[in-house]
Amino acid sequence: MTSSKNVVFDIVGTLVSYDNLYNAIDRRLGDRLRAEGIKPWLLGSAWMETAEREYTNLSISGRYLPYSQVFESLFYRILGMMGGIENPRAFASAEDLAYIMHEYQSLTMRPGAAECVQKLRDAGFTVWALTAADLKRVGGYFQKAGIEFPAENLLSCDSAGVGKPDLAAYRPLLEKLTVENGGKIPWFAAAHLWDVSAARRAGFKGAYCTVLEQEALTNLFGEMDVIDDTLPGMAEKIIAHQAEN
Structure with a gap:
């Protein structure tokens, strides 16, 4: 079926980079982590990946919670699973966690993100967003980067739970989007393959x-479009695909 000129983006991890989070972990805990043989980036990656899993598990079990709440709550569990850290809450203080979470609110766009949207x-x-993050935080990412993004085109999973x-x-x-565009199929775009794959199974172009x-x-x-x-x-490939079909 013909695709429409609507692209729905995942935001955090796709247009927005995690780098500021990882750098904040390094600034606050880097020396302590390296003394235990743990790279700050590894802690950040394990924390992020586990939070995505547990957020999903909670949702499918009927206990939906906002992603940021899940993410923050898992910090000490992940720290304790790194190996060599016997008392995570003594290793990192509540102030350390508060600092890292504050910096998490200030993630920045990936290189090429603004160009992609433009x-x-x-x-x-027409560009849309469907995010697991809260709308205020994600809207702030676009505003900080100087990218105009209509509030009505920005949607969060929090709204539907x-x-x-x-x-x-x-x-x-x-x-x-399908009804409003005469049965034409919208696109879903992300840097998480599980996300695009699920969107395609739901009916989007991927x-x-x-x-x-x-x-x-x-x-x-599975294959992507x-x-x-x-x-x-x-x-560019979305545009070319649209022109050919």
């Missing part, structure tokens, strides 16, 4: 960027 808009596409990748999280926006995960494991997640290593390149 390329699509210049080609006549269903987290991605539950297919029910994608369907309301999919149905809205665009995947390897900027975060590096490898496109299509043997696990578009794959590229950069955000601007992904936008």
Whole structure:
């Protein structure tokens, strides 16, 4: 079926980088972590990946909680699982965690993110967002980067109380955009392959960027309509695909 000129983006991890979080962990705990043989980036990555899993598990079990609450609550558990840290709450103080969470509110756009959005808009596409993060925080990321993003085009899983990748999280926006565009199918774009894969199963066209995960494991997640290593390149391929179909 023909695709429409609507692209729904995941935001955090896709257009927005985690680098400021990892750098904050390094600034606050880096020397202590390295003394235990733990790279600050590894702690940050394990914390983020586990939070995404537990957020999803809570959602599918009927106990939906906002992602940021899940993320913050898991910090000491993940720290204690790093190995060698017997008392995580003595190793890192509440003030340390508060500092890191404050910096988490100030994540920045990936290189090429603004160009990606602009390329699509210049080609006549309407850009949307479906995020697990709270709308105020995500809206602040765009505002800080100087990227105009209409509030009505920014949606959070918090509103429906269903987290991605539950297919029910994608369907309301999919149905809205499909009906409004005469049955044409909108795009979903992300740097999380599980996210694009689920969106495709829900009915979206899928665009995947390897900027975060590096490898496109299509043997696990299935084929995508578009794959590229950069955000601007992904936008160009969406535009080209639209022109050919």
